[in-house]
Amino acid sequence: MSVEETLQAQEGLAASATALGTAEQKTKDNPNPQMGEQYRPSLATRILGGGVGLSIGAMIAAFIVGGLLIAVTDSKTQQASQYFFARPSDTLIYGWRAASEAYVALFQGSIFNFEANTFVRQINPLFETLTVSIPLILAGLAVAIAFRTGLFNIGAQGQIILGAIFATFVAINFNFPLVVTLLLIIIGGLLGGAIWGGLVGLLKAKTGAHEVILSIMLNYIAVYLLQYLLKNSLQRPGNTNPISPIFEDNAIFPRIFGDGTPFRLHWGFVLALAAVFFVSWLLNRSTIGFRLRAVGANPGAAKNAGISVSAGYILVMSIAGALAGLAGALQVSGTEKVLNTGVAASFGFDAITVALLGRSTPWGTFFAALLYGAFRAGGTNMQVSTGTPIDLVLVVQALIVLFIAAPPLVRAIFRLPDPAKPRKKSAKKKASQKAVEAK
Amino acid sequence: MKLELRGVTKKFGDFTANDSIDLVVEPGTVHTLLGENGAGKSTLMNVVYGLYEPTEGEILIDDQPVTFNGPSDAMNAGIGMVHQHFMLVPVFTVAENVALGSEATKGVSLDLATTRKKIREISDQYGFEVDPDAVVEDLPVGVQQRVEIIKALVRDAEVLILDEPTAVLTPSETDQLLGIMDQLRQDGKSLLFISHKLREVRAISNDITVIRRGKVVGKADPTVSTNELATMMVGKNVQLVVDKEEAHTNSDTFEVKDLSLVAPNGVPLLKNVNFTVHGGEILAVAGVQGNGQTELTEAIIGLQPKATGSLKLGETELMGKSTKQILRAGVGFVPEDRSTDGLVGSFSISENLILDLFDRKEFSRAATLNRSAISKNADRAIEEFDIRVGHKNDAAATLSGGNQQKIVVARELTRDLKLFVASQPTRGVDVGSIEFIHKRIVAERDKGVPVIIVSTELDEVYALADRIAVFFHGELMGIAPADTPRGVLGQMMAGATYEEALASADFGSDVGTGAATVEQSENNLPWAEGENR
Numbered sequence: 025m026s027v028e029e030t031l032q033a034q035e036g037l038a039a040s041a042t043a044l045g046t047a048e049q050k051t052k053d054n055p056n057p058q059m060g061e062q063y064r065p066s067l068a069t070r071i072l073g074g075g076v077g078l079s080i081g082a083m084i085a086a087f088i089v090g091g092l093l094i095a096v097t098d099s100k101t102q103q104a105s106q107y108f109f110a111r112p113s114d115t116l117i118y119g120w121r122a123a124s125e126a127y128v129a130l131f132q133g134s135i136f137n138f139e140a141n142t143f144v145r146q147i148n149p150l151f152e153t154l155t156v157s158i159p160l161i162l163a164g165l166a167v168a169i170a171f172r173t174g175l176f177n178i179g180a181q182g183q184i185i186l187g188a189i190f191a192t193f194v195a196i197n198f199n200f201p202l203v204v205t206l207l208l209i210i211i212g213g214l215l216g217g218a219i220w221g222g223l224v225g226l227l228k229a230k231t232g233a234h235e236v237i238l239s240i241m242l243n244y245i246a247v248y249l250l251q252y253l254l255k256n257s258l259q260r261p262g263n264t265n266p267i268s269p270i271f272e273d274n275a276i277f278p279r280i281f282g283d284g285t286p287f288r289l290h291w292g293f294v295l296a297l298a299a300v301f302f303v304s305w306l307l308n309r310s311t312i313g314f315r316l317r318a319v320g321a322n323p324g325a326a327k328n329a330g331i332s333v334s335a336g337y338i339l340v341m342s343i344a345g346a347l348a349g350l351a352g353a354l355q356v357s358g359t360e361k362v363l364n365t366g367v368a369a370s371f372g373f374d375a376i377t378v379a380l381l382g383r384s385t386p387w388g389t390f391f392a393a394l395l396y397g398a399f400r401a402g403g404t405n406m407q408v409s410t411g412t413p414i415d416l417v418l419v420v421q422a423l424i425v426l427f428i429a430a431p432p433l434v435r436a437i438f439r440l441p442d443p444a445k446p447r448k449k450s451a452k453k454k455a456s457q458k459a460v461e462a463k
Numbered sequence: 464m465k466l467e468l469r470g471v472t473k474k475f476g477d478f479t480a481n482d483s484i485d486l487v488v489e490p491g492t493v494h495t496l497l498g499e500n501g502a503g504k505s506t507l508m509n510v511v512y513g514l515y516e517p518t519e520g521e522i523l524i525d526d527q528p529v530t531f532n533g534p535s536d537a538m539n540a541g542i543g544m545v546h547q548h549f550m551l552v553p554v555f556t557v558a559e560n561v562a563l564g565s566e567a568t569k570g571v572s573l574d575l576a577t578t579r580k581k582i583r584e585i586s587d588q589y590g591f592e593v594d595p596d597a598v599v600e601d602l603p604v605g606v607q608q609r610v611e612i613i614k615a616l617v618r619d620a621e622v623l624i625l626d627e628p629t630a631v632l633t634p635s636e637t638d639q640l641l642g643i644m645d646q647l648r649q650d651g652k653s654l655l656f657i658s659h660k661l662r663e664v665r666a667i668s669n670d671i672t673v674i675r676r677g678k679v680v681g682k683a684d685p686t687v688s689t690n691e692l693a694t695m696m697v698g699k700n701v702q703l704v705v706d707k708e709e710a711h712t713n714s715d716t717f718e719v720k721d722l723s724l725v726a727p728n729g730v731p732l733l734k735n736v737n738f739t740v741h742g743g744e745i746l747a748v749a750g751v752q753g754n755g756q757t758e759l760t761e762a763i764i765g766l767q768p769k770a771t772g773s774l775k776l777g778e779t780e781l782m783g784k785s786t787k788q789i790l791r792a793g794v795g796f797v798p799e800d801r802s803t804d805g806l807v808g809s810f811s812i813s814e815n816l817i818l819d820l821f822d823r824k825e826f827s828r829a830a831t832l833n834r835s836a837i838s839k840n841a842d843r844a845i846e847e848f849d850i851r852v853g854h855k856n857d858a859a860a861t862l863s864g865g866n867q868q869k870i871v872v873a874r875e876l877t878r879d880l881k882l883f884v885a886s887q888p889t890r891g892v893d894v895g896s897i898e899f900i901h902k903r904i905v906a907e908r909d910k911g912v913p914v915i916i917v918s919t920e921l922d923e924v925y926a927l928a929d930r931i932a933v934f935f936h937g938e939l940m941g942i943a944p945a946d947t948p949r950g951v952l953g954q955m956m957a958g959a960t961y962e963e964a965l966a967s968a969d970f971g972s973d974v975g976t977g978a979a980t981v982e983q984s985e986n987n988l989p990w991a992e993g994e995n996r
Contacts, residue, residue, distance in 0.1 A: 305831070309831050309832055309834075310830050310831055310832065311821055311822045311827045311830050311831070311832060312830060314814070314821050314832060315821075317807075317810070318807050318810070318818065321807045321808070321809045321810060322803070322806070322807040322808065322809075324800075324803040324804045325803070325804055325805055325806055325807050325818065326807070326818075327766060327786065327804075328764065328766070328786070328796065328798050328804045328805065328819075329786075329790075329818040329819035330785070330786040330787030330788075330789070330790045330791075330819050331787070331819075332785070332787070
């Protein structure tokens, strides 16, 4: 993705993020007086509170609409539709064929290629998906953990870039044994991202500036800082392109299954998995997470309970930045083995949708990242083997988010129950049962 | 114009907010709808005003059934409403606010002159003294309310609904409002008045309908005693006076010295406040809302970093410490608004019960929460404080106001305290929970802890106080003994010092003549606001 594209994508996201933010503000400022005692969740929590059913429902709906789009844009289907009223079956058959072939190719490119001759080759797409999902998992966590603290981290993109820059600096300048170098690269990545994210938290806490604006501006700075460095201190000697030297072997994460197999999956995946466990503990089991969640769900109550809201903002943005920075480090020294301007691709923005789809829970984010990794890995295969443009994958991704942002629509389509209502009912029933028992 | 409700029922899902309510408001009368917080009064009014569609039943105007699809229909039918929370645009002038929604126009431009003229006419007719060109946010609350009334009258409202109009007024503003209501009545308007303040209700009403839990439980005559009305309203004889013994003070003190606070816009919020609370006594802080009580409690708990002066708990200086340090120093705090400051609605009941205790060693080890200890703590608190919950892991937001408040109180009383500060501890809480919370507060006092209670409900102040501090415009007007008559406190709330108030009460001025003996016998009713009229 070019710089311009990146920045454009960023603006679009910013607009939607601020829209979410203001909507949230509105519900806060203008509570229905009738609801006085009743709980009125913010838009974010309403999206998050939708449950797994909602995420799956949104996915299915998106695939169906995406399938229709594939069918409509297919040239054979279009031709057949010209004599639709004479033989409608042609249009339908061609449409169905186009959509199903595209999805089969997507599946083959991302999970299991049953047309390949050896098992290793058949299963290779799955490992490719896992490899691609590493940065999505980590950046997704970076967005999710901030989201749970009530912050919109649009800055994962910049944090990834900073992590990659720090890691590259380590990789080019230090020549230690493998484990030591990798450790330094990990620390560098964590540190770079933490600085970039922590800066957002610090400015928000101290000056009240909005984190969305801050992180977007820092994304710009990161993008151009990367370009500058790649033309100067990090540039490959004797090269005029903005690209770093190729990493030495002692600065590259080894492949999990060794070099004898085609699997690119490297040990960074294990680190990403460990990060999921860590964030899961942090959010759900640790006192720090308790603090962060309290700040996110009700800053007023947090303050009254002696929890510092500004410290919470700084802390969570540093942690989020560190996670995204690690994504950058693993990307350069695991997958790409070199630093160029495209290191962050669109991971930082995909991470937002990944976190949304995963309802900002660590494991939800993990599986959502795998799904997006599959889209990424399978999209190319789909384009090559069926001619369906890879853009349709992006459309499906966008549709998923669209459906997730409109829970009542998905609930209406799949007749899912409203999470707020039945829970209350059962609580009431239990309470009345208890009352009866007491009598 | 005659307004009649026949069998009006409003359901929200399973919950019946109004259950077949019948009501007639005759022209030229004030009909009062009396009921506790949460009895369904506001819901009913929103049905009448077209904001909600009734599930069953009908609304009749001059014996003709009508249906409203929104407030504009109701307004066109001649119904005006003065909301509990004013629906005014603060930065607009009075005339602009009144014109809003039914602007008179000349071509495409706004014709405010007509509106101004109408405002002056109405203002003169009823003695409102409202300047059409004043900006609303600069006006006192009482005048803002009159703007709301003007808004309704300009639209030729014949039926006026007043939803708890006195909740935000000082005693003298309340009297003015009652005067205005009387004039409107004499003009032949029909007034539907919603309140739970018995003194006002008895002073102004022609008819009284009492509702409880969404049902009409009876009609009453305004001559009925407050005792009877209160009983109808709450359904049982309420004992608001807590059985408490004389305070046994000890040597523990909490001393506030020269506490001052200035708002960013230069308005002083607290002016040189000085007082001392002793261990084993309850100091109740009375006053109309917004006179510095909120800021006082926030300053004590460290949430007003700009406050100056000294807050000494025993030998410890609290000023300048963080909220966390102050809580650690042994201060228990129940904030005024539980939903924004006391609880995290989406957190479970168990989590809310440790909201400010989670990093103590009994609940966490090596930065990891100790789930079983948290769960046990929840079981204990739910049992001890009789919190009615479905399950301890349900979100706190699913509970009723009373049970939510019990969570906050339970949490704060879990620790060993050196000072207990509670702001509006029973606001929006059902009667049963009020009794319970009051008992716990007194129990804390009897343990020898200094207790500060801030309340705008005088009955609560009388029920709990060993001494009463009154605030007006950020100033402490004085500390009065617990048996000070209502009239004297009322004058202090309007800006008189204790001595001044006492002196004028002795001379028998018309505001709340010191009928102390009568009032004290009335004190065992929650809403009996004195019998001064």
